Amino acid sequence: MNGAQDMGGMHGFGPVEAEPNEPVFHADWEKRAFALTLAMGMPAGWNIDQSRFARENRDPAEYLSMSYYQIWFAALETMLKERDLVSEDEIVAGHARGKPKPVTRVLSPADVLKVLHRGGPTERPTNTQAAFKPGDKVRAKNINPLTHTRLPRYVRGHVGVIDHVIGFHVFPDSNGQGAGENPQWLYNVTFSGPELWGPDGDPTTQVSVDAWEPYLDPV
Amino acid sequence: MSHDHDHEHGSELSDMQLRTRALQTILIEKGYVEQAAIDALIETYEKKIGPRNGAQVVAKAWSDPQFRKWLFEDGTAAVGSLGFGGRSGNHLVALENTPSVHNMVVCTLCSCYPWAVLGLPPLWYKSAPYRSRAVADPRGVLGDFGLTLPKDTEIRIWDSTAELRYMVVPMRPAGTEGWSEEKLAELVTRDSMIGTGVPKSPKEIA
Amino acid sequence: MAHDHDHDHDHSELSETQLRVRALETVLTEKGYVDPAALDLLIETYEKKVGPRNGARVVARAWAEPAYRARLLKDATPAIAELGYAGRQGEHIVALENTPKRHNMVVCTLCSCYPWPVLGLPPVWYKSAPYRSRAVSDPRGVLADFGVTLPKDTEIRVWDSTSEIRYLVVPMRPAGTEGWTEEKLAELVTRDSMIGTGLPKLPGDLK
Numbered sequence: 001m002n003g004a005q006d007m008g009g010m011h012g013f014g015p016v017e018a019e020p021n022e023p024v025f026h027a028d029w030e031k032r033a034f035a036l037t038l039a040m041g042m043p044a045g046w047n048i049d050q051s052r053f054a055r056e057n058r059d060p061a062e063y064l065s066m067s068y069y070q071i072w073f074a075a076l077e078t079m080l081k082e083r084d085l086v087s088e089d090e091i092v093a094g095h096a097r098g099k100p101k102p103v104t105r106v107l108s109p110a111d112v113l114k115v116l117h118r119g120g121p122t123e124r125p126t127n128t129q130a131a132f133k134p135g136d137k138v139r140a141k142n143i144n145p146l147t148h149t150r151l152p153r154y155v156r157g158h159v160g161v162i163d164h165v166i167g168f169h170v171f172p173d174s175n176g177q178g179a180g181e182n183p184q185w186l187y188n189v190t191f192s193g194p195e196l197w198g199p200d201g202d203p204t205t206q207v208s209v210d211a212w213e214p215y216l217d218p219v
Numbered sequence: 220m221s222h223d224h225d226h227e228h229g230s231e232l233s234d235m236q237l238r239t240r241a242l243q244t245i246l247i248e249k250g251y252v253e254q255a256a257i258d259a260l261i262e263t264y265e266k267k268i269g270p271r272n273g274a275q276v277v278a279k280a281w282s283d284p285q286f287r288k289w290l291f292e293d294g295t296a297a298v299g300s301l302g303f304g305g306r307s308g309n310h311l312v313a314l315e316n317t318p319s320v321h322n323m324v325v326c327t328l329c330s331c332y333p334w335a336v337l338g339l340p341p342l343w344y345k346s347a348p349y350r351s352r353a354v355a356d357p358r359g360v361l362g363d364f365g366l367t368l369p370k371d372t373e374i375r376i377w378d379s380t381a382e383l384r385y386m387v388v389p390m391r392p393a394g395t396e397g398w399s400e401e402k403l404a405e406l407v408t409r410d411s412m413i414g415t416g417v418p419k420s421p422k423e424i425a
Numbered sequence: 426m427a428h429d430h431d432h433d434h435d436h437s438e439l440s441e442t443q444l445r446v447r448a449l450e451t452v453l454t455e456k457g458y459v460d461p462a463a464l465d466l467l468i469e470t471y472e473k474k475v476g477p478r479n480g481a482r483v484v485a486r487a488w489a490e491p492a493y494r495a496r497l498l499k500d501a502t503p504a505i506a507e508l509g510y511a512g513r514q515g516e517h518i519v520a521l522e523n524t525p526k527r528h529n530m531v532v533c534t535l536c537s538c539y540p541w542p543v544l545g546l547p548p549v550w551y552k553s554a555p556y557r558s559r560a561v562s563d564p565r566g567v568l569a570d571f572g573v574t575l576p577k578d579t580e581i582r583v584w585d586s587t588s589e590i591r592y593l594v595v596p597m598r599p600a601g602t603e604g605w606t607e608e609k610l611a612e613l614v615t616r617d618s619m620i621g622t623g624l625p626k627l628p629g630d631l632k
Contacts, residue, residue, distance in 0.1 A: 003533035008534035008561045008585065013554040015571040016622075022548050024472045029446040031472070036450060039461045043458045048589075052536055062264070068537065068552050070442055077449065086452055094448035100456035109462040116470060117512040122589040144355070150587040152534055154561060166590060167517075174495055186588055207561045210588035218503075 001053075002153060004060035009154040009197070011026050019168070035177040040076065043103035044083055048120060049176035054079050055150035122170040124183040130213070132187055136162045137219040140211065148176030151215045155207075159219055160191040163208060171212050184212040235376040269338035272303045273386060274407035276336055277293035277418075278400040280313070281391040294386065296302055298336060308335020310383045314375075314414075321372050322387045323360075323414030325353035337412060344413065354378060364415045387414040394421045471546050477616035479492060479510045480543035484619065485611035487520075488598040498522055501593065505543060515542030517590045521621075522584075527557040528579050529594045530567075530621030532560035540591035544616060549621065561585055571622045594621045601628045 009015075025031045025191045037051070046054075054075035056063065063071065082084040083101075090097050107115060132138060150172050166186040174182035192207040193201035271328045276298055290297040294311035298304060304311075311333060314322040326332065327350045332340035343349055352360050355373045361367065368374065377385045389411040395403060398425040405424050410416030429569040439576050453459045484504055487494040497504040505511065518540055521529035533539065534557045539547035550556055564581045568574065575581065584592045596618040603612060612631055617623025 005535055007554055007558045010554070010558040013558050016550050016553070016555045016559070016567055018548065018550045018571070018617075018621055024476075024546055025468075026549075027443070029443045031468045032446050032450055032464065033466040034452065034471070036446070036459060038467050039459045039463055040453065051624065055536065064554065068549065073446060073449075073572040075444060076528050077445070080449075085456075085458065086449065088450045091445055091448050094444075095451045096452055096455035099459070102456060106458060106460065108460055109465045111464050112463050112466040112470070115513075116467075119512040120589075121516040123517065144511075150535060153584065154534075166588070169588060172582075172588075186590075188590075190582075200583075202563075202565065205576065205583065207583045207585060209585045218549065 001057060001148065002015040002144055003058070004063035005054045005056035006153050012032075023159065029073075032156070033069045033076065037072055037076050039107045041084075042081065042105050042107045044085060045103075046083075047078055047175050047178075049148055049172040051075060051079065052172070053176045055181075058147070064072065068114070123167050124181065126168040126183065128168070128185070129138060130160045130165050130185040130187075132165070132185075132213070132216065132218070134162050134164050138162060138187075138189060138211075138216040139214055139219050140209075141217055143175065143215070144161045147173070149173050150209075151208065151211060154196060155189075155191055155209055155211075158191055158195050160189040160195070160208075163188040163190045166210060169212070171214070173212075184214055186210055186212050187216070189216070242418075245255055264334070264339050268334065270336075270407075270409035271404070272301075272338075272414065273333070273336035273409070273412045274404040275301060275400070276303070276313075276386070277388055277407045277412065278403035278425050280365055281389050281395075282400050282402050290388070298386075303335045305335055307331070308333055309383055310381075311335065312385050314377065314387045316387060316414075318390070319371075319373060320375055321414065322375050322377065322385075323353060323357055324377045324379060324385040324387060325350060327351070327354055328380060329379075331384065333386050335384075336386050337409060341409075361415065364410065366416060366424055382389035386387075387412050389418050392418050392420050437569035439518040456495040475534075475541060476545035477543075477614075477619065478611070479508070479545075480540070480616070481614035482488075482508055482607070483510070483520075483543055483593070484595055484614045485607040487595055488602075488610050489605075489607045494595075497595070505593075508619050510542040512542055513632070515540050515591050518543070518594050519590055521584065521592055521594045522592060523597050523621075525597070526580060528575055528581050528621065529592075530560060530581060530583045531563055531586060531594060532557060532583060534558070534561055535587060538589075538591065540593050542617060543593055548616075568622065571617065573622070573624060594619050596608045597624045599625050 025034070040049070055071050058074070066074065071202050076085070077091065081088065085101055087097070137159055138161070139159050140151060140157060143149065143156045144153060164187070166188055169186040170181040171184045174180055187210070188208050189211045190206045192203065193205035193207070194203055195201070196207060243257070252306065257328070274289065276292070279301070280290050286297060290313045294313040295304065297313070298308065298311050316322055330340050330345040332344060349360065354376050357376055366405055379385060389407070392406055395406070405422070406418045408416050408418060411418045436453050450461075450464070454461055470573065486508070487497050493504065497520045501518040502511070502516070505515070505518055521531070523529055531620070537547050537552040539551060556567065559582050565575070586592060596614070599613055602613070612627070613626040615623050615625060618625045
């Protein structure tokens with residue numbers, strides 16, 4: 001979606017300010033929000049693309065004014081409610097009510113390290129051929145889905161070069177809507193500064209995105 | 220959640236009240252502005268200039284074919300002949316709605332609006348939902364206003380990016396033959412002159 | 426003004442969040458969906474166990490051992506796994522070699538994608554609007570915010586992490602470190618140098 005999360009090239013946010021000796025978490029609730037999000041993925045069965053969409057899918061003014069973990073937590077609440085795992089009443093009351101909806105798996109402490117170590121690889125086998133090869137010129141499509149996509153606005157319509165073929169990977173635009181993994185060929189595509197930002201763009205800068213085949217047209 | 224309304228966040232609001240009052244006092248003390256001028260400005264746009272001006276223009280265009288022609292050829296001059304013009308009305312363009320084309324006006328970048336004929340813009344016109352969606356999903360926006368146009372009607376959106384100010388001339392409702400300009404003007408709504416509405420029908424003001 | 430820290434204005438919003446987080450944890454625990462011990466372990470892992478020291482060891486080994494460097498640049502995921510680092514948000518890692526001609530910088534404009542197994546969780550600035558918006562349009566300006574100035578003819582290559590590929594910058598080895606052990610070399614490798622917003626420390630910086 002064309003939301004506030006798609007911020008490459010936006011102006012007005014000021015300088016990057018790094019906090020010296022920054023702690024991993026700034027508050028206890030951040031730790032819990034983080035852990036709850038990771039732990040609930042298994043029982044709830046959402047995929048990472050759906051969770052990203054849940055985070056970005058909000059009023060831009062909210063997205064821009066919420067802290068990182070506030071967004072995570074708001075998305076967690078939304079995803080849980082969407083799946084009838086938790087209700088607003090229960091959160092307000094601070095206690096479960098009625099019979100919990102059954103789930104098939106729950107993350108046990110014994111499995112934590114194993115599950116983290118396994119992660120969630122997205123490469124999938126295929127017999128198909130990649131449409132593009134390194135050196136090919138491609139144009140990023142002007143797509144504007146309301147749903148989840150990983151093609152940022154700042155490259156849409158612009159011409160880039162295939163740097164290398166990455167592989168055959170789960171396609172977030174489908175997976176993020178719960179419409180299946182629908183894996184596609186994934187490429188690393190580079191764009192020059194002037195191509196993206198105009199004649200005043202820095203010619204010594206190249207920006208790349210990882211783009212799936214459905215994002216690209218041949219030039 | 221829109222943050223544009225005054226009923227939110229009590230302490231932030233009284234902060235605004237205090238700061239505007241303070242700045243006004245300072246500017247008057249420094250002799251940069253006069254109280255009476257400020258009051259006159261407020262009164263002008265709160266009470267004197269508003270959509271009734273535009274309604275008059277539209278009613279005349281419906282009644283007077285020569286005026287209509289002039290209005291579409293030179294909006295500024297035609298509207299000026301009725302005594303309306305000046306600030307945010309120096310370069311007025313009138314847009315003709317027909318059965319095949321429906322016009323809609325927006326300012327995606329801020330809030331440009333034909334003050335001279337419509338007064339100051341309403342909050343929704345200046346807000347993110349309208350500004351973001353008018354150019355991408357005009358039928359959806361019209362749906363928000365309860366308006367559905369035929370599928371084959373072309374919708375023409377005018378993003379007011381320069382100093383030109385656009386005013387829609389909606390189609391004259393049926394059953395108004397022989398009506399006086401004054402009576403016709405009662406049918407012309409503000410939203411119909413922005414393009415997010417259509418005029419009232421004779422039944423509605425019966 | 427960054428809005429990412431908890432000390433900011435809206436205290437009422439914040440304590441509301443704190444209450445809701447606590448409430449939700451209670452609800453989910455009561456329903457048997459989460460085990461608090463698992464939550465504690467998740468937190469401990471990323472607060473204490475996984476962090477940039479992992480990546481520093483990878484870089485140090487690449488500096489010390491040409492064969493490892495070659496493996497790392499060819500296929501980083503298994504090379505990094507040789508050191509025991511693998512898994513979530515690092516299933517597909519690509520190592521990016523900095524050279525005098527090219528400096529690499531990594532960002533995720535759309536959210537916060539970051540190579541957790543080698544760098545831990547990302548810092549707030551990496552996830553914030555200033556970095557996400559400017560890294561792709563004004564990388565030299567961003568580097569200036571970090572006090573880094575590169576030669577005008579050094580090409581800057583910015584990698585926007587839009588997929589599950591995670592990028593790790595391998596900075597250039599500082600001069601005057603010949604014969605150093607991997608352990609000592611690792612002390613020079615800063616987290617920011619592995620993101621691309623900084624350079625490694627110099628021998629003189631270690632006292």
